[in-house]
Amino acid sequence: MAEIERPDERFTLASERTFLAWMRTSLGFLAGGIAMVHLVPDFSTGWVRTLLGLILILLAVAASLVGMRRWLQVRHALERGAPMPEARELWLFAVAVSLVAGFTAVVTVIGAL
Template sequence: MREPQWRRSGTTPDYRFSLANERTFLAWLRTSLALLAGAVALDQLTPNIAPTLVRGVLAVALAGVGATLAVLAYRRWAHAEQAMRHGRELPFSRVMLGMTVVVFLAALVFAVLVVVRP
């Protein structure tokens, strides 16, 4: 894979900031993997928690959010790196609010499923 053009522009930031940005990227990837693992676990390990269709929809939704988060993690890392290279303010992201809402809704649905489980 070729190095992106933007990596050749601006000034190289302090390596500590680049490494911190990379650690944040990896934390977002861990969250993405946890959502994917939750989707697989929901589908494969809890056959009696909900009807097959409900389980399938929840698993696909969690997997989709996990996959989307992985892509957004890379974009966020790249935008932060570009901002540091050009001495600009770090970009704002609504992804954290979105993830909070998704996790809240998933927890709410799972709680309801556990309480009303057949």
């Protein structure tokens, strides 16, 4: 019977650290979203604060789901000795964060005028 080769623990642990970084990012977005809605009453108008807060909270959900999915994909690739998964979700997430940052910058500049 052939022995199953286990992935190197260093790669497994690195993948877990990356997953935990996604979870920290998710918690940061969640805290930012709650703060936007409840702690910065002078930022723009009520509907803009609520919209940005909701978007940040949705990014928190997305970060946790993307991080979990990515971790599972990498784990399976390591176990099978397969190539690493494509980074499509990472690109989408980066674009979404960039769009939110751009919108926030515009709202901030308009509010400062």
